Amino acid sequence: MADQILFFIEVVVGGLLAGTMYSLVALGFVLIFKASATFNFSQGAMVFFAVLAFVGFMQDFNVPFVLAFFLAVGLMVIVGLCTERLVLRPLMNQSEDTLLMATIGLGYVLEGLAQAMWGVEVRRLDLGIKDFPIPWIADNLKLFISAIDLTAGAVAFGMIIGLSLLFKYTKMGLGLRAVADDAGAASSIGIPLKHIMLLVWSAAGVVALVAGMMWGARAGVQFALVDLALKALPVLIIGGFSSIPGAIIGGLLIGATEKVLEVYIGPFFGGAIEGWAPYVLAIFFLLYRPEGLFGEKIIRRV
Amino acid sequence: MKPIFMTYTRNDIINLAILLIVGVVVIPMTVSSGYWYTSILIPWLCLALATIGQQIIMGYTGQLALGAAGFMAAGAFACFNLILRVPGIPFVGALIISGLIAAAFGILFGLPSLRVRGIYLMVATLASQFFIIWMIDKFGWFKNYDSSGIITAQDIVIMGKPFTSPIEMYLVIVAVVTPMTLLAMNMARGSTGRNWMSVRDMDIAAESMGVSLLKTKLQAFAISSFYCGVAGALFAFTYLKSLEPVAFDIKLSFKVLFMVILGGLGTINGAFIGAGFILLFPVLLNYIGNNVFHGAIDATIISAIEQVVFGVLMIIFMIYEPLGMARLWETTKVKISHLFTKNK
Numbered sequence: 001m002a003d004q005i006l007f008f009i010e011v012v013v014g015g016l017l018a019g020t021m022y023s024l025v026a027l028g029f030v031l032i033f034k035a036s037a038t039f040n041f042s043q044g045a046m047v048f049f050a051v052l053a054f055v056g057f058m059q060d061f062n063v064p065f066v067l068a069f070f071l072a073v074g075l076m077v078i079v080g081l082c083t084e085r086l087v088l089r090p091l092m093n094q095s096e097d098t099l100l101m102a103t104i105g106l107g108y109v110l111e112g113l114a115q116a117m118w119g120v121e122v123r124r125l126d127l128g129i130k131d132f133p134i135p136w137i138a139d140n141l142k143l144f145i146s147a148i149d150l151t152a153g154a155v156a157f158g159m160i161i162g163l164s165l166l167f168k169y170t171k172m173g174l175g176l177r178a179v180a181d182d183a184g185a186a187s188s189i190g191i192p193l194k195h196i197m198l199l200v201w202s203a204a205g206v207v208a209l210v211a212g213m214m215w216g217a218r219a220g221v222q223f224a225l226v227d228l229a230l231k232a233l234p235v236l237i238i239g240g241f242s243s244i245p246g247a248i249i250g251g252l253l254i255g256a257t258e259k260v261l262e263v264y265i266g267p268f269f270g271g272a273i274e275g276w277a278p279y280v281l282a283i284f285f286l287l288y289r290p291e292g293l294f295g296e297k298i299i300r301r302v
Numbered sequence: 303m304k305p306i307f308m309t310y311t312r313n314d315i316i317n318l319a320i321l322l323i324v325g326v327v328v329i330p331m332t333v334s335s336g337y338w339y340t341s342i343l344i345p346w347l348c349l350a351l352a353t354i355g356q357q358i359i360m361g362y363t364g365q366l367a368l369g370a371a372g373f374m375a376a377g378a379f380a381c382f383n384l385i386l387r388v389p390g391i392p393f394v395g396a397l398i399i400s401g402l403i404a405a406a407f408g409i410l411f412g413l414p415s416l417r418v419r420g421i422y423l424m425v426a427t428l429a430s431q432f433f434i435i436w437m438i439d440k441f442g443w444f445k446n447y448d449s450s451g452i453i454t455a456q457d458i459v460i461m462g463k464p465f466t467s468p469i470e471m472y473l474v475i476v477a478v479v480t481p482m483t484l485l486a487m488n489m490a491r492g493s494t495g496r497n498w499m500s501v502r503d504m505d506i507a508a509e510s511m512g513v514s515l516l517k518t519k520l521q522a523f524a525i526s527s528f529y530c531g532v533a534g535a536l537f538a539f540t541y542l543k544s545l546e547p548v549a550f551d552i553k554l555s556f557k558v559l560f561m562v563i564l565g566g567l568g569t570i571n572g573a574f575i576g577a578g579f580i581l582l583f584p585v586l587l588n589y590i591g592n593n594v595f596h597g598a599i600d601a602t603i604i605s606a607i608e609q610v611v612f613g614v615l616m617i618i619f620m621i622y623e624p625l626g627m628a629r630l631w632e633t634t635k636v637k638i639s640h641l642f643t644k645n646k
Contacts, residue, residue, distance in 0.1 A: 039420070039421040041421075086617070087617055087621075090621045091620065091621055094620075096420060096421075097364075097366060097420060098620055098624060100366070100420070100421055100424075101563055101616065101620055102616065102617050102620040102621070104556075104559070104616065105612070105613040105614070105615070105616025105617040105620065106613060106617060107613065108609050108610070108612050108613030108616065109609075109610050109613035109614055109617070110613075111606075111609055111613075112606045112607065112608070112609030112610035112611075112612075112613060113606070113610055115602065115603075115605075115606040115609070116603050116606035116607060116610065119602065120602045120606075227552065230428065230552075233421070233424075233425045233428065234425055237422060237425055269440060270440035270441070271440070272436060272439075272440065273436070275432045275436050276429055276432035276433040276436055279425060279426070279428050279429030279432060279433075280429050280433070282425055282426070282429070283414050283426050283429055286414055286417060286418050286422055286425075286426060287414065287417060290417055290418050290422065
């Protein structure tokens with residue numbers, strides 16, 4: 001009995017930690033949605049693009065770890081700059097569906113560019129953290145928790161706190177919130193819309209890079225990351241598109257639920273229900289709370 | 303551009319007759335190489351049919367659905383099982399029933415559209431995509447307990463005559479696609495289509511005008527997935543000639559989505575233009591890669607370039623011509639006709 005409880009806790013904790021990875025992807029999405037009311041479908045492609053560039057710098061050009069990280073960050077800023085210039089500015093004041101489809105196109109561009117530059121083979125990424133249980137926890141609490149999962153959880157948590165503080169207490173954050181509320185009014189009182197957009201897309205790029213590093217260290221840097229990142233969408237539906245804490249809680253909820261369902265109910269259906277369970281969960285959420293747990297209620301005019 | 307609900311003019315009927323003669327008489331008589339049929343004409347018509355399905359739900363009803371490939375898989379495997387398990391079932395009958403089965407899935411996964419829209423609906427329809435593929439993959443019954451994972455599709459037999467050569471299969475597809483396209487055009491310009499478009503343009507206003515959202519949206523989902531189901535069955539039986547769930551993954555859904563958007567939202571001929579473009583462009587790129595650069599460019603790089611071009615085109619069309627290539631075609635036609643009238 002005690003073993004079963006321990007096993008259950010292990011499953012839940014494993015799921016929660018895997019969920020933080022979804023949260024990391026969702027976080028980049030929320031950042032952009034908050035500032036520009038754009039559903040950025042290319043966030044998954046950004047994850048892939050950023051981490052592939054990072055690994056590419058390290059492995060193909062023998063750039064040291066830290067320098068490669070900053071090069072990748074610089075690259076993501078350039079991507080943000082180009083996106084703002086070439087995609088967002090011409091599409092200003094268009095409907096959200098148009099913007100959404102443009103970001104699907106952007107995602108295709110990023111995926112294609114990444115593969116053209118760095119190739120399609122799976123690359124290993126070694127962060128120096130091992131994907132096996134931490135001995136201390138395994139010995140004392142009898143729980144098997146992977147070190148890399150725990151690191152990812154800690155990193156995600158750190159980024160969330162950092163970003164929340166940024167939004168709340170800096171002048172920049174105030175500007176961001178003003179733009180999110182009403183872009184026209186904000187720019188009329190002198191908030192530089194362009195800079196804010198660039199900032200937000202760069203921040204989302206950095207978040208994507210970190211998320212990609214975590215995913216990549218675990219499963220290898222490969223195209224499948226894009227599909228995995230799609231799971232950030234149900235996370236967002238549960239948490240709400242405009243809430244940073246929502247992204248976290250949604251991620252944790254999805255991560256834990258999909259693991260529990262997979263382990264306890266999956267065997268009855270031949271397994272691998274992880275692939276669709278989050279989406280079905282999201283549908284049920286949609287039926288009861290279309291705006292998500294922390295989202296703002298959507299009011300539309302005729 | 304002509305309003306969509308205008309009645310057919312004499313020119314339209316002449317155009318249709320010309321297209322039919324070209325499609326049924328000229329092409330089978332002049333084109334003899336199997337390559338044209340198996341690699342271009344057959345997949346083009348199958349995917350165009352699926353694109354019409356996506357067009358109905360996205361272009362006409364304005365519901366951002368992203369699960370065309372899931373419904374295509376449902377149709378393909380339904381057709382396989384019907385022919386396998388129901389002795390003596392005619393192929394066309396199996397095709398219609400598989401379309402209806404896909405339509406049932408469409409209604410089920412279209413239910414969330416009554417509450418949500420935009421990207422929320424996209425996520426809900428992603429559920430259908432992943433669920434249907436998983437279901438076919440996990441339950442051996444659908445695949446007739448075949449362990450290899452790839453099943454060979456049965457031969458198409460109509461009235462005791464097998465249709466196996468590329469030309470014969472092409473004719474079967476033309477015989478299915480033509481009436482379905484005409485039907486789609488008629489639905490789009492009739493009251494059905496007007497209801498769809500009123501829901502697309504402003505659902506709340508449509509509701510207050512007496513258009514039942516429940517009926518209109520679910521009807522659109524059902525018809526859309528019927529088209530996708532039939533297209534999927536044809537795609538598997540004539541183009542792939544095998545059935546494997548992987549062939550209907552999310553990438554195919556995105557492809558169909560691109561065909562709709564590049565072709566032109568809310569147009570039936572856009573479905574054919576878009577499908578043709580997305581299908582032919584990679585062929586062209588490969589041709590350039592092989593003949594101009596003599597294979598100096600790696601095949602993976604070519605497919606990456608193809609992806610970049612599709613993405614860039616998508617963005618360009620969203621910015622400059624949200625109504626896609628069909629609209630470009632219309633405006634060029636008008637410009638050319640102006641040139642001629644001026645000269646006279």
